[in-house]
Amino acid sequence: MSTQKNSMSISLTGDEKLNTAVSLFVRDHVTEAYPLFQELAKTGNPRALYFLGEYHRQGWAGLPVNETLGFQYHHEGAEKGEVLCQLNLAYEEENIQEDIVQAVIPKVFPLAQAGDVVAQHELGDALTNLEHLNDVSLCHLDVAKEAEYWLEKAAKAGYWRAMDDLANSYWGERNIEKNLNKAVQWNKVLAQMQGDHVSDAVESLGLLYEALGDYDKKFQQSAKWAAEGYGWPMYYVAECYQDGKGVTENQDKAIEWYQKAYECHGEVAGPAAFVLGCMYGNQGNMEKAFAWYSKGAAEGLDWCMCSLANCYRDGEGVSQDLEKAMEWYQKTYDCHGTVAGDAANQIGRLYYLDGNYEEAFGWQCKGVEEGCMDAMYNLAGLYRDGEGVGKDYDKAIEWYEKVYRLHGEMAGLAANMIGMIYCDEQDDAEKAFDWALKGAEEGFDAAMSNLGGMYRRGHGVKKNLDKAIEWYQKAYELHGDDAGFAAYQLAGIYSDEENVVKKWEWTEKSAQEGYDEAMLDIGLRYDGDDELSEDLDQAMEWYQKAYAQHGSVAGDAAILIAMIYERKDQEEKAFEWYSKGAEERNENAMYFLAQSYEYGAGVQANREKAIEWYQKVVDCHGDEEEEAKEHLQALLKEIEEG
Incomplete structure (x- = not known):
């Protein structure tokens, strides 16, 4: 078959070869079209240069993504007058250069109107990024409607790329109105083409049915495509079994299908291995969890690398090895993916525990650069305590406030820490109260307790025992880490009021909270x-x-x-x-222990041990210091006198 193709490519004229290559590409035979575009590009064919640029930019036909090379082809094509190359140069920088798009789009319209499906797709795609058109002959157009019109026109003409972009646009992330059912429709058409991108289409279908809440369809359609050997549908079948959505829950079946997805060894392998690791971890089988995280890490998934590092750090499923943990956190960070910040934060914590505060500070900064909230919080703590960096309460407050502004799970904790800095370090009771209130409003129990204490003492706010009781009760009712403390404070308030019944009621509640x-x-x-x-x-x-x-x-x-x-x-x-x-x-315990050794109470008398413990009491500089000194001097005198 390959000999026939080669002879065909040799016998075709340039225009015929281009038409054949474009036809193959449009019908999603992208890999098959590539050699033809290569031959044509060598002759300087402008449209072939456009396609070759796209191959390298997108990483099609098994090519590695190489945007630099891709744009080189676009520059060459643009110089030869290829309008689509000129348009794509707008995407060379990190942000779309709208001035280029606005300048080139008037040249693309005639091509699209003449029936060029590739131009129709490029026009529609470019329009999804605009709010208006500057050209006087086009400025009256509704940009969003035009974008949808041209993408749909190219999609109806059978162009796979237009189908893909139109379906993606219907997710509602561009200027085209969100319509998930239409996204399903076009992904189905793309999948039925059975071309190079069928796996992408069936992957999207699973996500769309999930977003629509149609779990029956998710399971049925995924089972259909899974039977044809596609990895992501296998993953979705496993999800349905795991969650009991669209099918009766069956954890064994879920594991079976995740394993099948992993065995495809494509993009789905790493995520499948990760879920298997989590499932076995939740079952308490950390050896199997570790094994699956290892497999997922070998597939290049950063989440598995990070989980593997956690296992080494905690000694779960494998012997504890902090050097290995550090190595895998570093590999996770180097991926610069969604868990890079978490990995940097964990590296910073390991350095911190080792007493290397400078390295800890450096890694927390890296974690912050990756957008990790925990790293922001830990960085604030380093500034607060002057560890690895000069003590700077203003910087600490700045970073705690950034964590608070994210309004995530650490917002209340961060607000409470700001309040404590204002209270303990900057003697600003009113600001301390304001931030404790912010922390309490975020649902953080320690902030509620602090707020209760402020109302109880009249610190930063007018004294109000009813308010104090209210906030202590709210902290207690969360039954979190601060519940016992809050209940104990309530017992104290009722003790002050000589309400013995309520005092012991709340003391017992406090004890029950540990x-x-x-x-x-x-x-x-x-x-x-x-x-x-x-x-x-x-x-x-x-x-x-x-x-x-x-x-x-x-x-x-x-x-x-x-x-x-x-x-x-x-x-x-x-x-x-x-x-x-x-x-x-405990100083008093040390004192009594010293006396036990001195007088032989419950243990054989031992003057040396008594001296040792009396000295420790003296070193505490507490209430027993003077008495301990007297005993110490007497014992030393006995030794001196023989």
């Missing part, structure tokens, strides 16, 4: 600190819960547990809990 100070208070209540009958077992239980949080009161909880054991004459257990309290850096 707030350690509330747990400690309940323990103290059972320990005889309130009107309840003493119940040391209940007290012990709540102290242990408070200790288990390893928060600010863990050391105090350990001491109280130790004291209960002392009352039970269990000195060894008391020593054990004083030790735990000391590990929590």
